Amino acid sequence: MTKTYKITLLPGDGIGPEIMAVTVEVLQLLGKQLDLEFQFTEALLGGAAIDATGEPLPSVTLETCKQSDAVLLAAIGGYKWDDLPSGQRPEAGLLGLRSGLELFANLRPATILPQLIEASSLKREVVEGVDIMVVRELTGGIYFGKPKGIFINENGERRGVNTMVYSEAEIDRIGRVAFEAARKRSKRLCSVDKANVLEVSQLWRSCITELGKEYPDVELSHMYVDNAAMQLVRNPKQFDTIVTGNLFGDILSDAAAMLTGSIGMLPSASLGAGNPGVFEPVHGSAPDIAGQDKANPLAQVLSAAMMLRYGLNEPVAADKLEKAVLQVLDQGDRTGDIFSPGMNLLGCKAMGAALLRAMGE
Ligand code: NAD
Helix, strand or coil: CCEEEEEEEEEECCCHHHHHHHHHHHHHHHHHHHCEEEEEEECCCCHHHHHHHCCCCCHHHHHHHHCCCEEEEEECCCHHHCCCCHHHCHHHHHHHHHHHCCEEEEEEEEECCHHHHHHCCCCHHHHCCCEEEEEEECCCHHHCCCCCEEEECCCCCEEEECCCCCCHHHHHHHHHHHHHHHHCCCCEEEEEECCCCCHHHHHHHHHHHHHHCCCCCCEEEEEEHHHHHHHHHHCHHHCCEEEECHHHHHHHHHHHHHCCCCHHHCEEEEEECCCCEEEEECCCCCCCCCCCCCCCCHHHHHHHHHHHHHHCCCHHHHHHHHHHHHHHHHCCEECHHHCCCCCEECCHHHHHHHHHHHCCC
8 A cells, every 4th residue: 555655845945946856856756666655745944934924934834844744854044144133044944943843853874975985084994884873962951951141240250151951851762762773773872971070971871871771782882072072083983873962962963974075965864752853964055056056966865865764764765765876976976066087077957867767767
């Protein structure tokens, strides 16, 4: 029987609509091939929503997202809206979407594709074979803990305060996402903290260790964040899945991503409790190349693969999409951002056509 999934599409701004169009075509073909039906509903977010409605996240967009099985987002933002006050800028739409859907887990893979190894700033022998998933807690920790603010003390001096706080329940729910993600990969999980200094990290470590007893098939290790930062550039191949809090994850996921050297290739997933997940490329709306058919659609397509794997539990379909991406790269097809001499330079649409051929259109 055909399985049906409701997908909300948020193409957003800049190159968003271009890379989304390619991804929708690819998903439509995949659906036909694997007997899956994707019912797409497009909604407004970011600058496009500001222009049409005056708000970066219209309530109908959030409602549509909540009613769907998964949300596929491209990117938002651009020069046109840069002078608006911060609460009215396109980014406010993105933050509103994340909090509206209670997306507490951010999954960022950093995979070195053999075809793009030269794009990394590290030596081939260090990065060859790297395949890491960073699971970052997204709605807690020092970014949200209270008290926070800049206060004036008795002698008139200003003090800046943020509070790093995690409850057992918050640690438990991100831990579960990470153990489940590790299960879908090589079954190794490294929890990163600063338990030698921070009490909040001591609680983190004890909760993750306790949770580990429920996942005896996953090999759990712990590492201090300073060591993890060092090991990521010294010997990244030792990592499979990493789980960490909001602040450490913010920094480590960017460091891990840059091992790959190419921003146009990086997908991400944000998952919440009881709401659909949001799947989006790591890159922004690239206003400098928007409307020129130069964008690399592969991070968006790989985000769709993450949607299939982590949002809809359709691993066969996810594998097929990822295989098609590898095949076009094997053929030497490249958009400008990952181009090197001797390869075939393609635009966004032509890259989409190459993917469809690779899937056996
Ligand atoms: P960016 O990621 O949009 O672009 C950085 C550079 O990478 C640019 O030179 C761009 O052309 C290139 N690039 C990015 N994605 C590409 C792709 N798919 N194919 C080819 N080249 C690509 O970051 P930025 O320039 O700092 O930001 C531009 C706008 O995007 C800003 O308004 C920013 O706020 C917004 N932004 C949005 C998100 C999001 O939607 N999640 C994330 C980051 C930035």
